[in-house]
Amino acid sequence: MxxxxxxxxxxxxxxxxxxxxxxxxxxxxxxxxxxxxxxxxxxxxxxxxxxxxxxxxxxxxxxxxxxxxxxxxxxxxxxxxxxxxxxxxxxxxxxxxxxxxxxxxxxxxxxxTLPDIPGLAERWGQSVMHCPYCHGYEVRDRRIGVLANHPMASHQALMLPDWGPTTFFTQGMVPVDAELAAKLEARGVTVETMAIVEVLGEGLAISGVRLADGRIAPLEAIFTVPxxxxxxxxxxxxxxxxxxxxxxxxxxxxxxxxxxxxxxxxxxxxxxxxxxxxxxxxxxxxxxxxxxxxxxx
Missing domain, CATH: 3.50.50.60 (FAD/NAD(P)-binding domain)
Known part of the structure; x- marks a missing residue:
């Protein structure tokens, strides 16, 4: 037809x-x-x-x-x-x-395409999200992580403190020079250079992430740009x-x-x-x- x-x-x-x-x-x-x-x-x-x-x-x-x-x-x-x-x-x-x-x-x-980290993909659209404007309000005042997946990830990390306390996981992808470090500090962002190797939590919820050195960082929401x-x-x-x-x-x-x-x-x-x-x-x-x-x- x-x-x-x-x-x-x-x-x-x-x-x-x-x-x-x-x-x-x-x-x-x-x-x-x-x-x-x-x-x-x-x-x-x-x-x-x-x-x-x-x-x-x-x-x-x-x-x-x-x-x-x-x-x-x-x-x-x-x-x-x-x-x-x-x-x-x-x-x-x-x-x-x-x-x-x-x-x-x-x-x-x-x-x-999301980073290949156990526990991440199954939570996509629920407790793992990409857009602060679309989902930030729903996780307001919770512990938020920004998972670097591209060189501009620091932009997202600088935005998210408006919604909750934020940790920026650089994943060895984003070098944090003195200028960026000052901007992140001014926004109250914690920088973590040790890579996330697993996302933890019951069901689709997030309770924290396991880092490459064995530490567990408490988190309740993750933002990343696929x-x-x-x-x-x-x-x-x-x-x-x-x-x-x-x-x-x-x-x-x-x-x-x-x-x-x-x-x-x-x-x-x-x-x-x-x-x-x-x-x-x-x-x-x-x-x-x-x-x-x-x-x-």
């Missing part, structure tokens, strides 16, 4: 793009495999009007609202390949279906250019969320160095508007 726009990815960015196009009465298809990046988080915070709501509940309501528009179609399956050019794109799905569209909006997201990579190969298949961000590559954008491939738009975590539900939704709005206006002008 042929559509004006196929949106690949049904998260905050994709559904926001779909809403703009639905209200413009354009025939669109939303393709979603049902594995959002935020599936590990029990609640979404900092999103106006939805603070504290479960991401899955937000998406169910978005699906309900979008389903009321007669030009919107959904398929809950993985998109495996995409090819073509402006006005003549084809998207192949895992179930064997092939759909055509004049424009594409890629909101496929990223995959996270390395990220596009979860889908579609942007690369379509020839979209990428650029390096702080945590990994993301799709390079021009005005209106347009990629370097004519007719292909992108939004969300796969197209931004900054990852946040509100930012993803706003970018999705822009991608939907950009795709719609390109069909007119």
């Amino acid at each position: 042929s559509y004006d726009v196929i949106i690949i990815g049904g998260g905050f960015a994709g559904m926001s793009a779909a809403l703009q196009l639905a209200r413009a009465r354009r025939p669109i298809l939303v393709v979603d495999a049902g594995l959002p990046r935020n599936r590990f988080a029990a609640a979404s915070h900092g999103f106006l009007g939805q603070d504290g709501a479960a991401p899955a509940a937000i998406m169910r309501e978005a699906l309900r609202q979008l389903s009321a528009y007669p030009t919107v179609n959904f398929v809950h399956v993985k998109a495996v390949s995409a090819a073509g050019e402006l006005d003549r794109f084809e998207v192949a799905l895992e179930n064997g279906e092939v759909h055509a569209a004049r424009r594409l909006v890629l909101t496929t997201g990223v995959a996270d 390395k990220t990579a596009p979860v889908s190969p579609l942007a690369a298949q379509l020839g979209c250019a990428f650029e390096d961000g702080m945590t990994g590559p993301h799709v390079k954008l021009e005005a209106g969320q347009l990629t370097t491939t004519p007719g292909v738009y992108s939004a969300g975590d796969a197209a931004s160095p900054m990852h946040n539900a509100t930012l993803a939704s706003a970018a999705g709005v822009m991608a939907g508007i950009g795709a719609h206006q390109s069909l007119i002008f």
